[in-house]
Amino acid sequence: MNDQLSDRVNKMATSATLAMAAKARELREEGKDIIGLSLGEPDFTVPEFVKEAAIKAIQEDYHAYTPVDGYRELKQAIIKKFKRDNNLDYKLSQIVVSTGAKQSLANLAQVLLNKGDEVLLPAPYWVSYSDIAKVAEGVPVEIKTSIESDFKVTPEALEAAITPKTKLIMYSSPCNPSGSVYSRDELRALADVLVKHPDIIVISDEIYEHINFTDQHASMAQFDDMYDRTVTVNGVSKAYAMTGWRIGYIGAPEWIAKACTKMQGQVTSGTNCIAQRAAITALEESPSKIQYMVEAFKSRRKLILDLLSEIPGMKTNEPEGAFYVFPDVSSFFGKTIKETKINNATDFSLFLLEEALVATVTGEAFGDPNCIRLSYAASEADIVEALKRIKELLG
Numbered sequence: 270m271n272d273q274l275s276d277r278v279n280k281m282a283t284s285a286t287l288a289m290a291a292k293a294r295e296l297r298e299e300g301k302d303i304i305g306l307s308l309g310e311p312d313f314t315v316p317e318f319v320k321e322a323a324i325k326a327i328q329e330d331y332h333a334y335t336p337v338d339g340y341r342e343l344k345q346a347i348i349k350k351f352k353r354d355n356n357l358d359y360k361l362s363q364i365v366v367s368t369g370a371k372q373s374l375a376n377l378a379q380v381l382l383n384k385g386d387e388v389l390l391p392a393p394y395w396v397s398y399s400d401i402a403k404v405a406e407g408v409p410v411e412i413k414t415s416i417e418s419d420f421k422v423t424p425e426a427l428e429a430a431i432t433p434k435t436k437l438i439m440y441s442s443p444c445n446p447s448g449s450v451y452s453r454d455e456l457r458a459l460a461d462v463l464v465k466h467p468d469i470i471v472i473s474d475e476i477y478e479h480i481n482f483t484d485q486h487a488s489m490a491q492f493d494d495m496y497d498r499t500v501t502v503n504g505v506s507k508a509y510a511m512t513g514w515r516i517g518y519i520g521a522p523e524w525i526a527k528a529c530t531k532m533q534g535q536v537t538s539g540t541n542c543i544a545q546r547a548a549i550t551a552l553e554e555s556p557s558k559i560q561y562m563v564e565a566f567k568s569r570r571k572l573i574l575d576l577l578s579e580i581p582g583m584k585t586n587e588p589e590g591a592f593y594v595f596p597d598v599s600s601f602f603g604k605t606i607k608e609t610k611i612n613n614a615t616d617f618s619l620f621l622l623e624e625a626l627v628a629t630v631t632g633e634a635f636g637d638p639n640c641i642r643l644s645y646a647a648s649e650a651d652i653v654e655a656l657k658r659i660k661e662l663l664g
Contacts, residue, residue, distance in 0.1 A: 448588020
């Protein structure tokens with residue numbers, strides 16, 4: 270019956286991370302002992318102070334529809350957070366709260382893109398960026414990077430990718446899937462290119478901001494000459510392990526924020542009332558309250574890199590943030606292992622799932638066909654066992 274579906278949905282790719290998770294679930298239901306290193310979800314529980322805030326909100330009878338762009342108190346907490354953590358000044362009219370940062374990104378694409386507008390995506394990029402742009406009738410344009418440059422785009426490559434049709438550049442730092450973190454100087458160098466093209470809007474996805482192993486997080490909007498054309502996207506999913514609570518938000522030029530509120534008002538309206546009340550408490554607390562998670566991720570990063578280094582053919586770099594490693598596995602392409610021909614990263618990822626019972630994600634979904642993504646948002650025991658299986662499989 271696909272001929273009765275819209276061209277829009279027929280052309281849309283299924284999220285590779287969600288597809289791999291679904292396949293892993295199927296194998297588990299068949300009794301297979303699958304270790305999941307595919308999903309970008311912290312394995313910690315929600316901090317107790319956040320849970321208590323949610324319980325209090327229920328007891329205080331929060332139940333009604335919320336303002337489309339979020340509770341005033343939550344927007345005020347977001348403003349304080351932006352000032353405290355990023356030295357960014359926003360007004361209430363510049364903040365929009367959405368059902369996860371993914372909706373924030375979708376809103377932005379819908380309100381900013383017209384048919385044929387180009388969206389620059391430094392590759393690798395988060396899987397949904399490309400299809401979010403396509404659904405809004407934009408044209409994704411990949412800017413290739415490599416493991417040798419820690420998967421960071423250079424000013425020269427950015428300049429070369431810009432055309433008269435370029436409308437947006439969308440990137441994440443810390444990056445999903447590579448874990449790369451742009452320093453202030455690196456962002457300034459990219460800004461020096463963008464100031465020559467004043468019509469390009471920057472979407473800076475900073476959802477992994479606090480899972481950062483460098484000295485400092487940098488935001489594109491911190492530069493005076495980029496503030497009025499940068500949208501800063503963030504949320505509580507990763508840092509506070511609140512993935513299912515679905516709270517994302519933007520700080521944006523007022524005209525963009527108003528457009529996003531207008532769009533959201535016709536799609537989902539305001540986000541969940543209890544999750545919003547809990548998010549107020551989460552954001553008002555010092556980031557030091559979640560530092561224990563960051564320290565655990567840092568320890569796991571060392572563990573998984575050490576174990577990957579013992580597997581010949583796995584080429585790695587050291588990610589500076591998030592909770593992923595993104596090894597180059599192209600040395601396995603063209604080889605036959607256990608009667609299975611490995612032609613590409615997708616073959617390799619499926620081979621690991623079927624033979625080692627370890628779920629990863631192909632780099633092709635992130636715009637890099639040479640790599641796979643492994644999440645270390647898993648217990649150390651699972652990481653050790655998963656890498657043991659992979660090592661034994663690859664021989």
